[in-house]
Amino acid sequence: MTVLAAGDVSPGLLGFVVVALIGLALYMLIKSMNKQMSKIQVPHEGDVDDKKAE
Numbered sequence: 001m002t003v004l005a006a007g008d009v010s011p012g013l014l015g016f017v018v019v020a021l022i023g024l025a026l027y028m029l030i031k032s033m034n035k036q037m038s039k040i041q042v043p044h045e046g047d048v049d050d051k052k053a054e
Contacts, residue, residue, distance in 0.1 A: 004010060
């Protein structure tokens with residue numbers, strides 16, 4: 001174990017918890033984004049050409 005001098009600062013447990021919570025929030029946001037993106041229906045090129053012809 002390293003002994004810190006009087007002026008040294010370390011992130012400690014609070015720093016770890018904050019980074020862990022940010023990581024968890026990022027994971028949940030990406031998971032939600034992928035769920036929403038899968039709901040989007042993109043028209044195929046054939047569908048677009050048929051509508052222009054009408």
